[in-house]
């Protein structure tokens with residue numbers, strides 16, 4: 198095991214221990230922030246070392262924090278919150294996720310770009326929680342892969358009704374047991390999908406946005422109306438897969454799920470296109486929210 202993984206694991210164990218002990222002594226309270234900060238720093242170093250388009254300084258500048266989630270290896274799932282501002286009530290809560298598939302590099306980078314926009318212009322219009330890299334093990338391993346460290350396609354691991362009947366059957370019959378589409382042995386068998394599931398429960402998002410590549414379309418699951426177009430990406434309803442986030446959150450839980458499929462996994466859209474997708478997303482969110490009187494999620 199490489200030294201940095203060992204260190205990240207050790208730091209994760211320490212952080213978990215510190216949290217579990219409920220910081221019962223002043224000593225523990227003093228320990229926790231520096232440990233957490235070290236873990237964010239170590240993860241940003243690895244992201245900067247992997248992605249040509251997000252360097253270490255850019256990653257650190259965003260001010261990502263630890264979520265409550267860790268990948269299989271102990272690498273943290275980082276999160277940034279853009280909370281309600283005192284000046285206005287947000288129109289709704291939006292959860293934005295990049296990199297659920299570890300080899301879709303552009304889906305991580307573009308979320309960093311959009312966070313840079315929010316860092317400058319967050320106006321309190323929406324209450325955002327953003328995780329640019331939900332599958333850190335998939336991206337940050339030597340050869341990036343779609344699945345997590347256990348070889349599970351996290352986007353097939355969500356607890357849809359009939360998961361045991363449908364998901365395995367679909368995987369065997371429709372994908373010829375393609376290892377890249379392996380749904381796992383049970384719903385929420387993986388820490389990353391458990392984290393997202395729990396985060397949805399905690400945050401109660403009114404819209405979920407998940408970024409992928411390379412199909413070059415806009416997909417949508419859940420209660421209408423679907424967006425027609427973001428930038429040059431046009432709506433093309435691909436249908437849901439058993440165990441996918443779209444099937445689970447969009448169809449089963451009635452939370453609109455927008456899937457942004459960028460056209461290439463290894464090449465970013467132009468700067469203009471990155472901004473246009475963002476502007477069209479925000480414009481569409483304004484038509485959708487408030488879905489009901491906005492309330493603030495407790496955390």
Ligand SMILES: [Zn+2]
Nearest residue numbers: 298301409410
């Ligand atoms: Zn994907």
